Amino acid sequence: MAMLKYRDALRLAIKEEMERDPLVFCMGEGIGERGGSYKVTDRLYKQFGPERVIDTPISEASFVGMAAGAAIVGNHPIVEVLFVDFACLAMDQVINQAAKYRFMSGGQGFVPMVLRTQGGAGNSLAAQHSQSLEALFYHIPGLKLVMPSTPYDAKGLLKSSIRDSDPVVFIEHKLLYMTEGEVPEQEYLIPLGKADVKREGADVTLVTYSHMTLKCLEAAERLAAEGVEAEVIDLRSLVPLDKECILTSVKKTGKLVIVHEACKRGGVGGDIAAMVVEEAFFDLDRPPVRVAGKNTPIPFSLNLEKLCVPSADDIVEAVRSLG
Amino acid sequence: MHVSNLGQFNLGANGIVGGGIPLATGAAMGMKQKGSLQVVVSFFSDGASNNGVFHECLNMAAIYRLPILYVIENNHYAASTPVEQSTLVRDLSKRSESYGIPGLSLDGNDALEIHHAMGEPLRRARAGEGPTLIECKTYRHGGHHINDPGAYMPRDVLNRWKAHDPIDVLRDHLAAAGVTEAEIHTIKARVEEKVAGAVEFAIQSPQPSEADFLQEIASL
Numbered sequence: 310m311a312m313l314k315y316r317d318a319l320r321l322a323i324k325e326e327m328e329r330d331p332l333v334f335c336m337g338e339g340i341g342e343r344g345g346s347y348k349v350t351d352r353l354y355k356q357f358g359p360e361r362v363i364d365t366p367i368s369e370a371s372f373v374g375m376a377a378g379a380a381i382v383g384n385h386p387i388v389e390v391l392f393v394d395f396a397c398l399a400m401d402q403v404i405n406q407a408a409k410y411r412f413m414s415g416g417q418g419f420v421p422m423v424l425r426t427q428g429g430a431g432n433s434l435a436a437q438h439s440q441s442l443e444a445l446f447y448h449i450p451g452l453k454l455v456m457p458s459t460p461y462d463a464k465g466l467l468k469s470s471i472r473d474s475d476p477v478v479f480i481e482h483k484l485l486y487m488t489e490g491e492v493p494e495q496e497y498l499i500p501l502g503k504a505d506v507k508r509e510g511a512d513v514t515l516v517t518y519s520h521m522t523l524k525c526l527e528a529a530e531r532l533a534a535e536g537v538e539a540e541v542i543d544l545r546s547l548v549p550l551d552k553e554c555i556l557t558s559v560k561k562t563g564k565l566v567i568v569h570e571a572c573k574r575g576g577v578g579g580d581i582a583a584m585v586v587e588e589a590f591f592d593l594d595r596p597p598v599r600v601a602g603k604n605t606p607i608p609f610s611l612n613l614e615k616l617c618v619p620s621a622d623d624i625v626e627a628v629r630s631l632g
Numbered sequence: 633m634h635v636s637n638l639g640q641f642n643l644g645a646n647g648i649v650g651g652g653i654p655l656a657t658g659a660a661m662g663m664k665q666k667g668s669l670q671v672v673v674s675f676f677s678d679g680a681s682n683n684g685v686f687h688e689c690l691n692m693a694a695i696y697r698l699p700i701l702y703v704i705e706n707n708h709y710a711a712s713t714p715v716e717q718s719t720l721v722r723d724l725s726k727r728s729e730s731y732g733i734p735g736l737s738l739d740g741n742d743a744l745e746i747h748h749a750m751g752e753p754l755r756r757a758r759a760g761e762g763p764t765l766i767e768c769k770t771y772r773h774g775g776h777h778i779n780d781p782g783a784y785m786p787r788d789v790l791n792r793w794k795a796h797d798p799i800d801v802l803r804d805h806l807a808a809a810g811v812t813e814a815e816i817h818t819i820k821a822r823v824e825e826k827v828a829g830a831v832e833f834a835i836q837s838p839q840p841s842e843a844d845f846l847q848e849i850a851s852l
Contacts, residue, residue: 332665368692384662406646
């Protein structure tokens with residue numbers, strides 16, 4: 310075991326996969342000699358060279374599409390979109406091309422690419438650099454969607470994503486890059502589609518992902534002091550979704566609180582709540598509750614930015630409100 | 633909309649105008665990575681050459697020296713919009729200069745002219761020197777789709793282009809090279825039989841199985 314930062318766990322995953330398979334390569338803005346804005350690709354240029362760690366011009370639509378094209382002919386590209394907000398420039402290539410190529414070609418071709426990106430608020434980077442856009446990708450058949458919260462999950466899931474034969478949107482969180490956690494020295498993979506119960510409890514189910522997992526764990530500690538034991542489920546994969554894990558927990562606790570940083574309207578939480586009501590109505594003792602980001606672009610001012618994102622207090626309040 | 637045949641290296645047509653240009657460029661990047669000598673040819677329209685990804689991709693193919701040919705089939709219309717209305721540049725191949733790569737404009741209805749012109753672009757691509765932009769000038773024989781009569785196409789221009797039909801042009805080249813009327817007739821008959829066979833196969837083929845489809849998508 311080693312204590313690794315989230316960003317270094319990601320870097321190791323990429324490094325190991327590039328060592329294992331000469332067809333894996335990286336492309337993105339500033340990922341080469343500069344090692345990436347968050348240093349995830351640090352030193353990879355030195356090891357693998359400009360042929361496999363490719364700096365791109367500011368041409369998101371095209372270089373995301375190029376990743377799809379390279380994947381179709383058998384390569385395994387990892388394309389980095391520096392901020393998830395910029396993925397909006399590439400939406401035709403993600404939604405109309407990468408997500409649909411396998412289907413449209415009748416299964417003749419497939420698209421084993423990973424679109425690595427980063428989102429979330431917390432660094433006073435304002436409206437166009439702080440969004441949580443996972444709901445857009447969640448909605449598109451043909452895409453997989455992964456959002457790890459710990460270094461351990463990040464490494465195992467990124468390796469699996471790189472080996473997956475479908476396009477995977479892999480969304481990191483900017484506040485997680487410097488967080489530390491234990492990571493095994495030996496190789497391991499985490500399959501897509503399996504959630505992780507980060508904390509067991511019998512009184513309420515907290516379903517969450519990405520940075521909010523940390524907030525939920527914090528809230529769970531405070532609730533424990535009040536005698537309420539919360540079960541924290543970190544989804545890790547949004548598509549495929551580990552429905553069984555959620556339903557098993559709800560059966561046990563009867564109470565569901567879904568927490569995500571993205572705003573409530575059209576968020577992933579609505580889909581999960583509807584699914585639980587549809588499939589486990591009689592296991593619920595209370596209606597599901599969603600704790601979500603405020604319905605607004607993210608402000609630049611640090612104090613206002615804080616208000617827009619769920620806090621541990623908000624989560625504790627939501628659990629208390631269930632009675 | 634999006635027929636493809638990967639077994640014959642045809643990555644397919646695209647329902648998004650210009651949508652295939654990044655895919656082709658990426659395929660060229662993939663080929664280069666694999667050390668392959670295969671060249672990628674990206675076919676698209678005059679309309680697509682106004683799309684953002686056209687410009688981004690030519691630029692990237694140029695800087696990465698990708699083994700790709702970009703072919704604009706300039707049939708002078710994007711649906712009902714004449715190219716003169718959407719684009720001030722007359723010879724679209726001139727756009728290559730913006731990206732530091734060669735460009736050439738050809739008679740898109742003369743297969744032999746095009747064939748002869750391919751030597752240098754292919755050599756360039758295989759030698760790792762990068763892409764070429766090729767404009768093939770041509771014209772539609774009718775409207776944009778089956779329910780579009782093409783009333784916006786001037787009759788005299790249309791008739792001039794129809795008289796310059798690519799199949800007739802090639803036939804004339806063959807005749808000039810000594811191929812007999814009988815041989816030309818045989819080729820024509822063989823192709824017509826093939827096409828008729830394909831149409832018959834399509835008509836006789838069953839609809840796809842609904843049950844299979846529903847089962848397949850259950851795992852998406």
